[in-house]
Every structure is written in C-alpha cells, then in structure tokens.
Amino acid sequence: MIMTFVRNILVCALTLSVLASQPVTAAEAQQPKKLSGADLRGKNLAGADLRGAKLSGAILVGANLTGADLSGADLRQSYLRSVRAKGASFKGANLGQSDLTRAVLSGADLRGANLTLAVFDSARLDGARMQGALLAGAHLIKASLTEANLDRAQLSNADLGQAFLNGASLKGADLGAAQLGFVGPAPARLVGADLSGANFSEANLKGVNFNEANLTGAVFKGARMGGANLEWTEGHGADFSGASLSWVLAYGADFQGAKFSKANLTSAQMTGADLRGADFSGAYLMRTNLNQANLKGADFKDASIDDILFHSARNVPGEFQKDP
Numbered sequence: 001m002i003m004t005f006v007r008n009i010l011v012c013a014l015t016l017s018v019l020a021s022q023p024v025t026a027a028e029a030q031q032p033k034k035l036s037g038a039d040l041r042g043k044n045l046a047g048a049d050l051r052g053a054k055l056s057g058a059i060l061v062g063a064n065l066t067g068a069d070l071s072g073a074d075l076r077q078s079y080l081r082s083v084r085a086k087g088a089s090f091k092g093a094n095l096g097q098s099d100l101t102r103a104v105l106s107g108a109d110l111r112g113a114n115l116t117l118a119v120f121d122s123a124r125l126d127g128a129r130m131q132g133a134l135l136a137g138a139h140l141i142k143a144s145l146t147e148a149n150l151d152r153a154q155l156s157n158a159d160l161g162q163a164f165l166n167g168a169s170l171k172g173a174d175l176g177a178a179q180l181g182f183v184g185p186a187p188a189r190l191v192g193a194d195l196s197g198a199n200f201s202e203a204n205l206k207g208v209n210f211n212e213a214n215l216t217g218a219v220f221k222g223a224r225m226g227g228a229n230l231e232w233t234e235g236h237g238a239d240f241s242g243a244s245l246s247w248v249l250a251y252g253a254d255f256q257g258a259k260f261s262k263a264n265l266t267s268a269q270m271t272g273a274d275l276r277g278a279d280f281s282g283a284y285l286m287r288t289n290l291n292q293a294n295l296k297g298a299d300f301k302d303a304s305i306d307d308i309l310f311h312s313a314r315n316v317p318g319e320f321q322k323d324p
Contacts, residue, residue, distance in 0.1 A: 036074075071109075160188045169194040181206030181224060276315075 034054045041061040048068045056076040065085040073093045080100045089109040096116045103123045110130045119139045126146045135155045144164045151171040159179045166189055173195075180188040181204040189209045196216040200223050207227045215235040223243045230250040239259045246266040254274045262282040269289045277297040286306045296315035310316050 041079075162186050163188045165189060165193050166191045167193060170198045171195075172197040174199045175203055176201045178203045180204060180208050181228075187228075 035058055036054050037057045037059075038055070039059045040063055041059050042063060043060070044064045045068050046064045046066040048065070050068060050070045050073055053070060053073040055070075055078055056074050058075070058078045060083055061079050061081045063080075063083050065083055065088045068085065068088045070093050071089050071091045073090070075090075075093055075095045075098055078095070078098045080095075080098055080103055083100065083103045085103060085105050085108055087107045088105070090113050091109045092112045093110075094114045095118050096114050098115075098118045100123050101119055101121045103120065105128055106124050106126045108125070108128045110125075110128055110133050112132045113130070113134070115133055115135045115138050117137045118135070120143045121139055121141045123140070123143045125140075125148050126144050128145070128148045130153055131149055131151045133150070133153045135153055135158050138155070138158045140158060140160045140163050142162045143160070145168050146164055147167045148165070149169045150173050151169055153170065153173045155170075155178050156174050156176045157178060158175065161179055161181075162185065163180070168190070171194055176199050178200070180190075187205075187207040187209070190213050191209055191211045193210070193213045195210075195218050196214050197218060198215075199219045201219055201221040203220075203223045205220070205223050205225045205228050207229075208225070209229045210233055211229050212232045213234075215230075215233050215238045217237045218235070219239045220243045221239055221241050223240070225240075225243055225245050225248055227247045228245075228249070230248055230253050232252045233250070233254070235253060235255045235258050237257045237259075238255065240263050241259050241261045243260075243263045245260070245263050245268050248265075248268045250268065250270045250273050252272045253270065255278055256274055257277045258275070259279045260283050261279050262284075263280075264284045265280075265288045266284060267287045267289075268285075270293055271289055272292045273290070274294050275290070275298050276294050278295075279299045280303050281299050281301040283300075283303045285300075285303055285308050287308070288305075289309045290313050291309050291311040292313060294314045295317065298315075298317065300317055300320070305320070308320070310320060
C-alpha cells in the first residue's frame with residue numbers, strides 16, 4: 001500500500017510538471033487581468049500590457065504607468081493620485097469617479113474614455129488625446145490641458161476653474177453649464193483654442209481668456225461672460241443669445257453673422273470688431289463701445305441703446321446716425 005501511495009504521488013507530481021511546462025494559450029493570455037482593489041501604490045508598471053484589466057478600486061498612487069497600455073481597462077473609483085502615465089493608453093477605459101489628482105498624463109491617449117465625475121485637479125494633460133471622452137461633472141481645477149485634443153468631448157457640468165487650455169482643440173465639444181469662470185482666484189485660459197461648434201450654453205465664463213480663439217459656430221446661449229477676453233477671436237455665426245457680456249473685451253473680433261439677440265452688452269468694448277450681419281435684436285447696449293466697428297447689415301431691432309459709441313464706425317444704421 002505504501003508503494004502504491006508513493007507511486008500515486010509521483011504520478012501527480014509528473015502531471016503537474018507537464019502541465020506547468022505547457023505554453024499559455026492565446027485565449028488564456030487574453031483573459032482580463034483581475035486586479036480589482038489591488039494595492040499597487042508606487043509600483044513600476046512602465047510599458048505594462050494591462051489591456052482590459054479589472055482594476056476597479058485599485059490603489060495606484062504614485063505608480064509608474066509610463067507608456068503602459070490600459071485600453072478598455074476597468075478603473076472605476078480607482079486611486080491614481082500622482083501617477084506617472086506619460087504616453088500611456090487609456091483608450092476606451094472606464095475611469096469614472098477615479099481620483100487622478102496631480103497625475104502626469106501628458107501625451108496620454110484617453111479617446112472615448114469614460115471619465116465621468118473623475119478628479120483631475122492639478123493634473124498634467126498637455127497634448128493628451130481626449131476626443132469623444134466623457135467628462136460630465138469631472139473636476140479639472142488648475143489642470144494643464146495645453147494643446148490637448150478634446151474634440152466632441154462631453155464636459156457638461158465639468159469644473160475647469162483656473163485650467164490652462166491654451167491651444168487646445170474643443171471642436172464640437174459640449175461644455176453646457178461647465179464652470180470655467182471666476183470660481184476661485186482666476187478663470188480658465190483658452191488662448192488660441194479651437195472651439196468651433198462647441199456648446200457653452202449656461203456656462204460660467206466670467207473673465208475667461210479666449211484671446212485669438214476660434215469660436216466659429218460656437219454656442220454661448222445664456223452663458224455668463226462678464227469681463228471675458230474675446231479680443232481678435234474668430235466668431236463667424238457664434239450664438240451669444242441671452243448671454244451676459246458686460247465689460248467683455250472684443251477688440252478686433254470677427255463676429256460676422258453672430259447672434260447677440262437679448263444679450264446684455266453693457267460697457268462691452270467692441271472697437272474695430274467686424275459685426276456685419278450680426279443680430280442685436282432685443283439686446284441691451286448701454287455704453288457699448290462700437291467705435292470703428294463694421295455694422296453693415298447688423299440688426300438692432302428692439303435693442304435698448306443708451307450712450308452707445310459709434311465713433312468712426314462703418315455702415316452705422318440710419319436710426320443711429322446721431323452720434324453723441
């Protein structure tokens with residue numbers, strides 16, 4: 001009986017040895033890595049293949065994910081504070097409600113990622129690809145998004161206070177009710193950004209710097225834009241209907257065919273602006289500066305005008321020819 005028992009043990013050991021030596025099948029290799037809740041803080045995962053990994057609730061604080069591939073990974077409610085992920089891929093990943101405070105994601109691929117309610121405060125996303133990303137309700141306070149591509153991104157109700165978006169592209173992005181204006185020490189910066197077709201309806205844009213940005217076809221309905229800088233912007237067909245534009249700076253702006261119906265333009269500075277075909281119907285224009293502006297075909301029907309300045313303006317409507 002003893003010999004039989006020993007023989008059985010040897011057979012089992014040999015079987016296990018053979019199985020262990022067998023190569024991993026392609027199907028097995030492609031199984032998602034199950035790391036939910038794992039503690040990976042400070043780990044060096046540079047260049048790691050984590051495609052489709054299950055990392056929800058994982059702790060990756062301070063980890064090195066430089067160049068790693070997390071495409072399609074589940075990172076919901078994970079902790080990625082101060083993570084280093086330059087050039088990493090999160091394409092199609094789910095990072096909903098994750099904490100990426102101070103994360104370094106320069107040049108990262110976040111296209112189509114779910115970033116709903118995620119926190120990116122003080123994160124570096126310069127040059128990141130974020131086309132079609134879902135960022136509804138996300139926090140990007142003081143985040144750096146210089147030259148980032150956010151085309152078609154969903155940023156409704158997102159908080160971008162003090163964010164740097166200089167040179168960023170937000171073509172067709174939805175920023176309805178987003179916070180970019182004075183909610184803290186300073187507003188966001190969108191200098192030279194491509195915002196063509198973007199939706200800023202009801203957004204807080206007080207004091208935001210849009211200098212030289214492309215606002216072609218953008219929608220600012222009901223937006224709060226007091227003190228915003230719109231100097232030298234391209235705003236063909238932009239819609240500012242019902243927006244609050246008091247004290248905006250729009251020197252040399254191109255607003256051909258733009259809509260300002262029922263907007264508040266009190267003390268707005270639009271010297272030298274191209275306002276051909278613009279719609280100011282029902283707008284409030286108290287002390288608005290339109291000196292040297294081109295007003296050919298502009299519509300001022302039912303507009304409230306008081307102390308408006310037309311000095312050296314071109315094509316001033318007949319009913320406003322009496323210049324104070």
